[in-house]
Amino acid sequence: MERVEQEIDRLIKEIDYDDVTHLFSTLAGGKRLRAKLVLKIASVNDESVLLAAIIELIHAASLLHDDVIDDASLRRGNASVNATEGSKIAIMLGDILYSKAFTSLVSFDKQIASVVSSAVTSLSVGEMQDVNLAKNFNDDEKTYLDMLYLKTASLIEASATAAAVLAGKDMASYALYGKNLGLSFQIIDDILDIVSDEKTLGKPAMNDFVEGKCTLPYIYLYHSLDDENKKRLVSLHGKKISSQDSIWIKTKMDEHKSIEKSFALAVKLSNEAKQAVLKDVELTEILDTMIKRSY
Ligand code: FPP
Ligand code: MG
Numbered sequence: 001m002e003r004v005e006q007e008i009d010r011l012i013k014e015i016d017y018d019d020v021t022h023l024f025s026t027l028a029g030g031k032r033l034r035a036k037l038v039l040k041i042a043s044v045n046d047e048s049v050l051l052a053a054i055i056e057l058i059h060a061a062s063l064l065h066d067d068v069i070d071d072a073s074l075r076r077g078n079a080s081v082n083a084t085e086g087s088k089i090a091i092m093l094g095d096i097l098y099s100k101a102f103t104s105l106v107s108f109d110k111q112i113a114s115v116v117s118s119a120v121t122s123l124s125v126g127e128m129q130d131v132n133l134a135k136n137f138n139d140d141e142k143t144y145l146d147m148l149y150l151k152t153a154s155l156i157e158a159s160a161t162a163a164a165v166l167a168g169k170d171m172a173s174y175a176l177y178g179k180n181l182g183l184s185f186q187i188i189d190d191i192l193d194i195v196s197d198e199k200t201l202g203k204p205a206m207n208d209f210v211e212g213k214c215t216l217p218y219i220y221l222y223h224s225l226d227d228e229n230k231k232r233l234v235s236l237h238g239k240k241i242s243s244q245d246s247i248w249i250k251t252k253m254d255e256h257k258s259i260e261k262s263f264a265l266a267v268k269l270s271n272e273a274k275q276a277v278l279k280d281v282e283l284t285e286i287l288d289t290m291i292k293r294s295y
Contacts, residue, residue, distance in 0.1 A: 003044065004035045007053035015100055023085065023093055027060060028076035033185070033286075034059055034159040040282050041163035041174060048166055050104060055116065055159050057101040062123060062155075064094035069131060070211060077202030112162045119158030126150025134212030137237045139222045144214065145183065153182025173276045177283060180273035184266040185290055190215035191262055192293065194253065206246050212238035216262040217253055224256035267291060 012024050035052035042048035064082075067075055068090050073083040082090035098120075105113050129147040138144060160178030164171045192201060193208045194217055208215050214222075214237065222233055229252065236245050253259055270287045277283045 001032060001035065001039070003049045004032065004039070004052045004056065005029070007049050008056060011053055011057065011100055011104060015096060017096075020093065020096055023081065023089070024097075026078070027081070028078050029056075030059075030076050032056060034156060036286070037156065037159045037178065037181075037283075038163040038166075040280075040286070041160055041169065042167040047108070048163065051108065051112070051116075051162060051166060052159075054101045054104050055155065055162075057097045058116070058120060059155060061094040061098035061101070062120075062127075064090045064097070066127065068094075069127065072203065074203045108162075109165065112165050115158050115162045115165065119154045122150045122154035123152075126152070126154065130213070133214070134238065137222075137234045138214045139219055141216070141219050144216065144219060148183055148186045149179065152186040153179050156182035156185070176276040177273045180269040180276075181287060181290070184269040184273070184287070187216055187262055187266040187269070188290060188293055191217060191259055191266070194250070195259060206241060206249075209237065209249070210239065210241055216265065217258040220261045221249070221253050221256055221258040224258065225252065 012021055015021070034055045038048055038052040038055060042051070063075060066072070067080040068082045068087045071082075072080050074080060080090070081093060102117065105116055108116075126147055126149070130151050133143065133147060157175055157178035160174040160181075161171050163169075164174035190208065193215065194206060197205050204210075209218060218233070222230060225233060233249070233252075236249070241249075270291055273287055274284045
């Protein structure tokens, strides 16, 4: 991974603008899940390191824009760029990282460039769906999961698929692995938003629902409630939540096992991902670590 960090720094320096180099150096790197996947699937060589760096730049760009869209003040435990430098700078930094990534991506085989670039269209469509869904209380599981696939799983799927192409491995198995890893990863994230605290999350807890996002535990809870309680839950959607209401939600989720049901789906998806790459122990270990994040 040290090589990926160096490659990212090299690409940033090539942009040749001190403000960008400085601002980028203030960003926390995160888990680098996508880069790790690329290196595990395609092993470490010049091409895989560059591909991993490109995908991490795209991911960083998407988070910069996402924080503007969500009006978030924290990212990976630090103040977000939109909070410290304003939205204009955050958007432009995102554009610079994103376009730099694309400039490097065109040096790859056409199939790899196509897999990664079309995933960026998907994640952008997914983000737009997320914004639209947050306007009302969405209780439809399929609509929610389709959006999650586009917004989060598509880039993880593309990382695994592109790495498989690079290594001459079976694309379909790695695509399925990446897609299901991405979906279960996001479901675990949704769970952590409810069961964890700000210190651990690096962002405010129970914030999804306040932002209008009806994540899986809320969808499951809604369908378990009687009409009166359904109304109460819907009335709390998209607003700043009192500690009394947040306790009510958590109590009802306990009662109706909404977290357990969500967790069960994450485990099911993760097991399907495991089946796709059974021989690759390191890849199955990533799934186990991800599932363990939640307890
Ligand atoms: C985080 O979601 C957001 C994403 C995974 C994707 C965001 C995509 C875009 C803004 C499209 C633009 C893309 C580029 C490359 C410029 P979240 O808000 O649910 O998660 P969070 O809690 O980490 O903020
Ligand atoms: Mg966000």
